[in-house]
Ligand code: HPA
């Protein structure tokens with residue numbers, strides 16, 4: 001998308017946090033099951049008669065001390081076990097949208113993991129209808145444009161992914177695309193080459209987690225084999241100069257999740273996060289929350305903590321905002337509207 005140039009006004013450093021809060025945002029990497037707060041997990045467990053291996057909200061929260069992706073995923077899948085009925089999925093997404101609205105999110109593209117639920121006997125219809133109704137209400141009640149992206153769990157088989165796609169196709173009008181998530185190492189993108197080829201034929205948008213813990217080779221194969229349009233995470237690209245040049249040249253959006261990376265020990269410390277390096281190299285990086293209930297923050301927390309820890313500027317903030325709107329799967333007309341709102345807020349802070 002080409003736009004007339006916008007000169008980012010200089011913003012006094014003490015006003016940067018307020019600008020970050022006020023900025024209109026697009027969230028492109030949020031696993032809706034990762035927005036289940038401990039309080040809601042316990043409320044749903046009570047409502048549905050599901051036993052949890054934790055005595056209280058506090059003891060569950062105190063288990064959120066992760067060492068890597070897998071240590072998180074084990075607890076994340078356990079948390080999702082309280083979701084049984086359509087209303088549960090609605091309530092979970094509704095709670096996320098309330099938080100997103102408070103953080104000035106204008107557009108949200110929500111990942112969901114149907115296999116986590118269908119494996120427990122919950123139907124695809126239950127999952128998608130509950131989430132889709134919450135998306136429709138998010139527009140009506142908060143003005144948020146929300147869409148769904150169905151993710152395949154990469155630790156499961158290609159056959160299971162195909163069966164999941166088949167089960168979802170009667171509801172094809174209720175999701176815009178597909179993604180690939182769960183345990184990355186040992187499950188390269190090419191394991192799902194045929195599934196993604198079928199999704200491409202069906203006209204579905206395509207994204208994949210790659211280069212969170214996995215090597216740059218997984219980013220190459222997500223692009224070349226799966227033909228994805230965005231890379232989720234992608235921070236390991238920094239170790240491959242040729243890949244960095246390609247991502248910059250092709251303006252491939254990277255949906256970076258700084259607090260997630262910190263909590264899963266992808267970087268030893270938030271201050272050492274490479275978001276600034278990715279932006280300065282010309283990559284279309286964005287900021288997202290990933291699993292906000294588990295990683296200690298929603299969109300504004302991610303922006304505020306990352307900027308405070310790494311010293312990013314208003315120029316970076318503008319670029320992040322613009323990258324997210326342009327990298328979204330919204331219509332060209334909607335993108336123009338989002339960009340006008342982004343620039344109006346920056347003008348207000350000059
Ligand atoms: N990576 C992979 N799978 C996931 C994640 C993640 O950060 N969050 C939820 N599922």
Ligand code: ZN
Pocket residue numbers: 029031181209232290
């Ligand atoms: Zn993720």
